[in-house]
Amino acid sequence: MTERKILHLDLDAFFCSVEELLDPSLVGKPFVVGGSPQGRGVIVSASYAARMYGVRTAMPSGRAVRLCPDLIFVRRDHPAYSTYSRKVMNILKEITPLVQQVSVDEAFIDVSDIQLPIQSICQDIQSRIDRETKLPISIGAGTSKMIAKIANNIGKSRVRTGKAPRSINIIPPGKEAAFLAPLDIQEMWGVGPKTAERLRSRGFKTIGDIADADPELLKTYFGKYAEVMQKRALGIDHSEVHTDHEAKSVSNETTFRQDSEEILFLKNTLMRLSDKVAYRLRKDNQAGKVVSIKVRYSDFTTFTRQKALGRLTNVGDEIFEHAFDLLNKNLSPGRPVRLLGVGVSNLEEPYAQLELFDESPLKKQELTQAIDELKDKFGKDVVFRANKLKQNKTN
DNA sequence: TCTGGGGTCCTAGGACCC
DNA sequence: TCTGGGGTCCTAGGACCC
Numbered sequence A: 001m002t003e004r005k006i007l008h009l010d011l012d013a014f015f016c017s018v019e020e021l022l023d024p025s026l027v028g029k030p031f032v033v034g035g036s037p038q039g040r041g042v043i044v045s046a047s048y049a050a051r052m053y054g055v056r057t058a059m060p061s062g063r064a065v066r067l068c069p070d071l072i073f074v075r076r077d078h079p080a081y082s083t084y085s086r087k088v089m090n091i092l093k094e095i096t097p098l099v100q101q102v103s104v105d106e107a108f109i110d111v112s113d114i115q116l117p118i119q120s121i122c123q124d125i126q127s128r129i130d131r132e133t134k135l136p137i138s139i140g141a142g143t144s145k146m147i148a149k150i151a152n153n154i155g156k157s158r159v160r161t162g163k164a165p166r167s168i169n170i171i172p173p174g175k176e177a178a179f180l181a182p183l184d185i186q187e188m189w190g191v192g193p194k195t196a197e198r199l200r201s202r203g204f205k206t207i208g209d210i211a212d213a214d215p216e217l218l219k220t221y222f223g224k225y226a227e228v229m230q231k232r233a234l235g236i237d238h239s240e241v242h243t244d245h246e247a248k249s250v251s252n253e254t255t256f257r258q259d260s261e262e263i264l265f266l267k268n269t270l271m272r273l274s275d276k277v278a279y280r281l282r283k284d285n286q287a288g289k290v291v292s293i294k295v296r297y298s299d300f301t302t303f304t305r306q307k308a309l310g311r312l313t314n315v316g317d318e319i320f321e322h323a324f325d326l327l328n329k330n331l332s333p334g335r336p337v338r339l340l341g342v343g344v345s346n347l348e349e350p351y352a353q354l355e356l357f358d359e360s361p362l363k364k365q366e367l368t369q370a371i372d373e374l375k376d377k378f379g380k381d382v383v384f385r386a387n388k389l390k391q392n393k394t395n
Numbered sequence B, C: 001t002c003t004g005g006g007g008t009c010c011t012a013g014g015a016c017c018c
Helices: A014-022 A061-067 A078-095 A118-133 A145-157 A176-180 A193-201 A207-212 A215-222 A225-233 A263-283 A316-330 A352-356 A361-378 A381-394
Strands: A006-011 A031-034 A043-046 A072-074 A099-103 A106-110 A137-142 A168-170 A249-260 A287-297 A302-313 A337-348
Touching (some): A006 A118, A043 A061, A078 A099, A106 A145, A118 A137, A118 A168, A137 A145, A145 A168, A145 A176, A176 A207, A207 A225, A215 A225
Parallel strands (some): A137 A168
Antiparallel strands (some): A031 A043, A287 A302
């Protein structure tokens, strides 16, 4: 069996790089995309100039300004990010159909079938994306997704110039364990702050420490997970590049500018969130069987509640009805609420009839509108009759 | 410093059924 | 008379990732 050649590609400071294309006066300046420091925002993306001040993703904006008083704040422009993301992903799909998009700015590709040295494959992709989109991208390469991903993280982190790294980091076959061994445990896949702390408290510092540990001892600490962890530490990962991604849940949440305990306000918010979720579901021709809410109080304690409906829905009113019921039954009165969220999961395709229609996005949108208009005219039940018909047929 | 928003996966307990 | 065991669904929470 020949070795797999897997690449992990990650656009450098993606949102900021797009903003620089839209407004070249930002180039080289310390700026961020994210919420304003007056509100409760956090940094979503930081330019490399801003990172030189210690500004990082997910940092509260207030703290970022203290680190860098001249920091420029740019509002998010999601449509622009989607457009550029699509451009990059399309280029990758021209190189190979084996593309797994992980997020807007990140993908794995399997280039095992390309008969060129891995170094030149990486360089070709990087310069082509630069030529066609002007976006900087970094690439990690290895015999598995895990190695490619970690290689990319390490490659990027070595560059501290205040400019986009555009790094390429290739781990040759057979060198996986040696590459991982000296790295900090938190570079591991699936090891976050909590697990890292547990590992550190038992004397594990590097990935090599985990690779070398007595399997039985590791098992007493981490149970079933120990085996997976140790395999990963040894550089073993057989996971494939998955090209088919289907969403399993859709949710929207919002943090208020000010905490509130006013039931009318919370109710209206829940209604708005339910409509948003429903609209997104309909746009993707999806519906779900489970409605959930998320509530965070001002002291940051958070709870979730969910309810299985026994049938599919993608209608705002119905999602809201169940969400509000869950809220009513579980909200502690008099405790100010900071965040409210609504979600729908256990998704399926609801309308078999849709397949009879032209698949063009415009047609779909027209159909959605038609369904929504019917709902307005005849009441929400009209949307469900088709749904129940389908269920009766299939059962 | 005072902590966003969108997700996925895993675990564990209880209900219910055979 | 003092209590089996497996399967499946549902729910809640938590860890993790970008």
